[in-house]
Amino acid sequence: MKIATFNINGIKARLIALPDWLKQAQPDVVLLQEIKSVDENFPAEVFEDLGYQVHTQGQKSFNGVAILSKLPLEDVTLGLPGTLANGDPDEQARWIEATVIGKTAVRLCGLYLPNGNPVPGPKYDYKLDWMNRLLDRAKDLLNSEEPALMAGDYNIIPQAEDAAHPDKWREDALFRPESRAAYRRILNLGFTEAFRARTAGPGHYSFWDYQAGAWNRNDGIRIDHFLMTPQCADLLRDCQIDADIRGHEKPSDHVPVWVDIDA
DNA sequence: ATGGTAGCGGGGCTA
Numbered sequence A: 001m002k003i004a005t006f007n008i009n010g011i012k013a014r015l016i017a018l019p020d021w022l023k024q025a026q027p028d029v030v031l032l033q034e035i036k037s038v039d040e041n042f043p044a045e046v047f048e049d050l051g052y053q054v055h056t057q058g059q060k061s062f063n064g065v066a067i068l069s070k071l072p073l074e075d076v077t078l079g080l081p082g083t084l085a086n087g088d089p090d091e092q093a094r095w096i097e098a099t100v101i102g103k104t105a106v107r108l109c110g111l112y113l114p115n116g117n118p119v120p121g122p123k124y125d126y127k128l129d130w131m132n133r134l135l136d137r138a139k140d141l142l143n144s145e146e147p148a149l150m151a152g153d154y155n156i157i158p159q160a161e162d163a164a165h166p167d168k169w170r171e172d173a174l175f176r177p178e179s180r181a182a183y184r185r186i187l188n189l190g191f192t193e194a195f196r197a198r199t200a201g202p203g204h205y206s207f208w209d210y211q212a213g214a215w216n217r218n219d220g221i222r223i224d225h226f227l228m229t230p231q232c233a234d235l236l237r238d239c240q241i242d243a244d245i246r247g248h249e250k251p252s253d254h255v256p257v258w259v260d261i262d263a
Numbered sequence B: 001a002t003g004g005t006a007g008c009g010g011g012g013c014t015a
Helices: A017-025 A044-048 A122-144 A177-187 A194-198 A243-247
Strands: A002-007 A029-033 A053-057 A065-069 A073-078 A095-101 A105-112 A148-153 A224-228 A236-241 A257-261
Touching: A002 A017, A002 A105, A002 A148, A002 A224, A017 A044, A029 A105, A029 A148, A044 A053, A053 A073, A053 A095, A065 A073, A065 A095, A065 A105, A105 A122, A122 A148, A122 A177, A148 A257, A194 A224, A194 A236, A224 A257
Parallel strands: A002 A029, A105 A148
Antiparallel strands: A002 A257, A029 A065, A053 A065, A073 A095, A095 A105, A148 A224, A236 A257
């Protein structure tokens, strides 16, 4: 089973590039982030025609997540459990879950973790608060002792080797010590980060800024990740980044990351 | 230090 995560930066702007990649890469399931569309305006028929069922958690203009699947899905749920620090509901569309039915059932969580800039400020507070709620959901997934994964745009550069120029990210919310510590707290519960488990070392990125020719200078960062429970990591066969499509016509600033699991 | 680009939506915010 091939499962991908892809921050598409706007579904309307990606109606050429996304179907092109789907036809080439043939993933069974895709977790999308930044659809930047309300549910009613998501062009589901484009993907249904390619054999996918479509589920969205949309929002006007910003954020928004979705699942495309060629395989049967069960128990689709929207929203990361918990509330904002003040007790209000979280109105931002950043979390979708479903169980995909292959040889083995696997619980899939698609996430768009808050960017958090500027630091300090309310957006950074929201990021760290959101990561505390993610920690709680991660504990529950581990306690289930079933194959499960959380994948998406984490907006976290885990280590210096995950940036071409780490020094220019030192004060950024994606690389601040508090952000990375919150990410490690989740990892250290016992999750396997699929790409690092398969490919060690520098030079592998999933995002290149549109500005200042970042792609042409390979000035990238690796911020799109798969975190797997032990029961899911046991099934892991491969994890790759489809970096080449960043150089295609009208690309997203992120590229797809995918895993192949024996499920 | 600054500005550089892209998306949404039709101005300014987000990244």
